[in-house]
Amino acid sequence: MSNSKEGLGVKNPVSSTMFPLKDLTVLDEVRKVFHETTGLAVSFHYPGDGVYDFYPQNEKNRYCQAIQSTPDGLARCLKSDCDALLEAKNYGEYRIYTCHAGLVNVVIPLRFKGRDLGAIFTGQIFTREQTKEDIQAIFKNLKPLGIEQDTIVREIAGVKIFAQDKLLLAIRLINFMANYILLVEDEMYLQSEVYRKEQDILRIENERMKLKNDLQQLSILVLRDKVDSRSDFQGNPGQNQQKPAIVSRAQEFIRKNYNQPLALSDVAQAVYLSPNYFSTIFKEVAGINFSVYLNSVRVEEGKKLLRETTLPVKQIVHMVGFEDYNYFNRVFRKSVAIPPASYRERFSHQDRTQNIVE
Secondary structure, three states: OOOOOOOOOOOOOOOOOOOOHHHOOHHHHHHHHHHHHHOOOEEEEEOOOOEEEEEOHHHOOHHHHHHHOOHHHHHHHHHHHHHHHHHHHHHOOOEEEEOOOOOEEEEEEEEEOOEEEEEEEEEEEEOOOOOHHHHHHHHHHHHHHOOOHHHHHHHHOOOOEOOHHHHHHHHHHHHHHHHHHHHHHHHHHHHHHHHHHHHHHHHHHHHHHHHHHHHHHHHHHHHHHHHHHOOOOOOOOOHHHHHHHHHHHHHHHHHHHOOOOOOHHHHHHHOOOOHHHHHHHHHHHHOOOHHHHHHHHHHHHHHHHHHHOOOOHHHHHHHOOOOOHHHHHHHHHHHHOOOHHHHHHHHHHHHHHHHHHO
16 A cells, blocks of 8 residues: 555546545544554555555555655555555455565455545555564665665564454444445435526526527517517518518527527517418518528537637537437538538638648
8 A cells, every 4th residue: 555645546536426545534534443443554446547545644664765755665555555445446346465575465445336535555564473484575675775684674564463353343343434435425316406407497497488588589689670660560661661670680680699499480479470481471571481490590500610620510509499419410411511520620620721821
């Protein structure tokens, strides 16, 4: 079990829906109880930043510190821990292992909903007194590090002796700790999910209210146009003059709310026309029907996001008002003649070429 603050080299960033192990305030109490009960040091390893959080700091193993004072010794310690952690993950339970320096350690991986939260390490002990032969074997193994034999012998003498049966009891306790940590994580995860869903409901409700308000505003503008023109656009002589104004207002509304679930019937109602008649005059004035115009606005906004951002295409699909990626892809290709990914790559290539020229 390394005392180092350097990483294991295991890269598996924590999901955004998970709470990083180091952020759980319960850890302080958990490791305090474990240390006071067993007398063993404990380290939490955090994936992502690859850090060991050693507890208690003032009881670091001097034997380990001597070994890790050399770059090769530190590398060996980290490899021992890494190999043990990978083995524990493969087995799905704790592993007892002997490190390259002869110390006995335990590692327990922490997994939640298929994701790595980190791991708990404890140990840095011998399970029996070391004989002269044991120490000679250890020194032979550590000789390439260039550490004096007297130093190794002196620091080995300070290593805790922890009987095998006591170690098994400590493992039961640390397993209990691990399960408790996962229960806390589960509770926090559920609270997070509830909050996220509440926020989604609030966002959807706000979007609906905005759309409703914009439809009401459209109705007010159309009525104002009617009053200003002093004509009844439901059949009187001024109707033909009123059509462009109605369609212009509708187009402005679409450009403002293209990312919302717009229906022709809702817009028609807002301009005081039947859906069929509104559809007719929209195509008459705009030259294309309502849905084609709506899709063209959405595609233009999608092109802008593809050019100016690195957002995933599937995210852009929903941002511009399409519900289905395949449908967006068909509409986009029909309009632009190439798929969205190729369109983005074309502009990325142009930017790279421009940078080279400059």
